[in-house]
Amino acid sequence: MDLLNTLVDKGLRRELPSREEALAVLATSDDDLLDVVAAAGKVRRKWFGRRVKLNYLVNLKSGLCPEDCSYCSQRLGSKAEILKYTWLKPEDASKAAAAGVAGGAKRVCLVASGRGPTDRDIDRVSKTIEAIKEQNEDVEVCACLGLLSAGQAERLREAGADAYNHNLNTSEATYGGITTTHTYADRVDTVQQAQAAGMSACSGLIAGMGESDEDLVDVVFSLRDLDPDSVPVNFLIPFEGTPLAKEWNLTPQRALRILAMVRFVCPDVEVRLAGGREVHLRSMQPLALHLVNSIFLGDYLTSEGQEGKADLDMIADAGFEVEGAGTTTLPAHRADVAGAGCGGGSCGPCGDDSAVPAAAEAPVAAVAEAEAPVAEAVGAGQDARTDLVAVRRRGAGTDLPPNA
Numbered sequence: 001m002d003l004l005n006t007l008v009d010k011g012l013r014r015e016l017p018s019r020e021e022a023l024a025v026l027a028t029s030d031d032d033l034l035d036v037v038a039a040a041g042k043v044r045r046k047w048f049g050r051r052v053k054l055n056y057l058v059n060l061k062s063g064l065c066p067e068d069c070s071y072c073s074q075r076l077g078s079k080a081e082i083l084k085y086t087w088l089k090p091e092d093a094s095k096a097a098a099a100g101v102a103g104g105a106k107r108v109c110l111v112a113s114g115r116g117p118t119d120r121d122i123d124r125v126s127k128t129i130e131a132i133k134e135q136n137e138d139v140e141v142c143a144c145l146g147l148l149s150a151g152q153a154e155r156l157r158e159a160g161a162d163a164y165n166h167n168l169n170t171s172e173a174t175y176g177g178i179t180t181t182h183t184y185a186d187r188v189d190t191v192q193q194a195q196a197a198g199m200s201a202c203s204g205l206i207a208g209m210g211e212s213d214e215d216l217v218d219v220v221f222s223l224r225d226l227d228p229d230s231v232p233v234n235f236l237i238p239f240e241g242t243p244l245a246k247e248w249n250l251t252p253q254r255a256l257r258i259l260a261m262v263r264f265v266c267p268d269v270e271v272r273l274a275g276g277r278e279v280h281l282r283s284m285q286p287l288a289l290h291l292v293n294s295i296f297l298g299d300y301l302t303s304e305g306q307e308g309k310a311d312l313d314m315i316a317d318a319g320f321e322v323e324g325a326g327t328t329t330l331p332a333h334r335a336d337v338a339g340a341g342c343g344g345g346s347c348g349p350c351g352d353d354s355a356v357p358a359a360a361e362a363p364v365a366a367v368a369e370a371e372a373p374v375a376e377a378v379g380a381g382q383d384a385r386t387d388l389v390a391v392r393r394r395g396a397g398t399d400l401p402p403n404a
């Protein structure tokens, strides 16, 4: 397929595909899926070999958020039966983080619900970062605390935060349909503050909220412009009790095409498979390892992930290897910052999700082989699989051991 040959060539040269090419990836047919995965896999292996970075989420503060992000089980008015608790003590957060590190996680992502931290919250998180780094010298720490105010990024950096996560989530055009309490521009500003303070920026998206192919390409191109070191790709987990509870729009094939498109647009960036992989990719998860070079280990913020042991087995069985602490995640030309951002968190779910306006438009076409439209897969009338969504009851904030 000429399209795929072109995209591989561009990916190996770190050259940006055209919008039409990115849209054409989303529009490929299921018959071409393995070719798409193989092509994007070449780009993945060029920049990251067969390494898989493991990341571990610690939800420092869960639920009771005053913001109204429609996809989020922690939002204002959410009826989802999630755990709700206020700030974990530094020693408890450190203990939770240690479980992830023991399971092979190289990065710990400290997430807190809320619009953004107060200066007192920054004090607490700084103490938590110090506690974690005292116990686990080599671990990378990413903070994910929402919108930052002036000076807060610098304080986190000084406290030892290696990275900051804040997701764009969806295109600028559709952003107002998922959240009314803050803007897309607010989110861009926070990512830029993190970068300016010298932290590795992590920013990604949520797919499956009813967005069009154009929206998906828009947000990924916007992320490429922002140039984060890592891009988490969440697939909406339609929590009962949130406005997007009925949005079961994804098939495993669609999810793989989205990941391939992200890899082609961000060839040398840490692409992280984040919340929703278990419920949407299901038995196709191993194929996604050919596209992403990073996943979360264990549970998400408010939902249960696959068992850590199952993830480690999957990685080994698929012929990949867990990235060790002594290895730099990013290719040499990008590796001047410690790692590659977080990615599942707070203001960009890792375990929650649901949300947006419906607008599944037909995909593009300009590129030759763009066949069978994807819009048919989106909203294809899949039955809701609410049995697949399990609220997290273990780990941080509970007396039960985590699922790392």
Ligand code: SF4
Binding pocket: 065, 066, 067, 068, 069, 072, 073, 074, 075, 076, 112, 113, 114, 115, 146, 346, 347, 348, 349
């Ligand atoms: S995504 Fe973040 S800001 Fe939005 S409702 Fe959830 S916790 Fe609050």
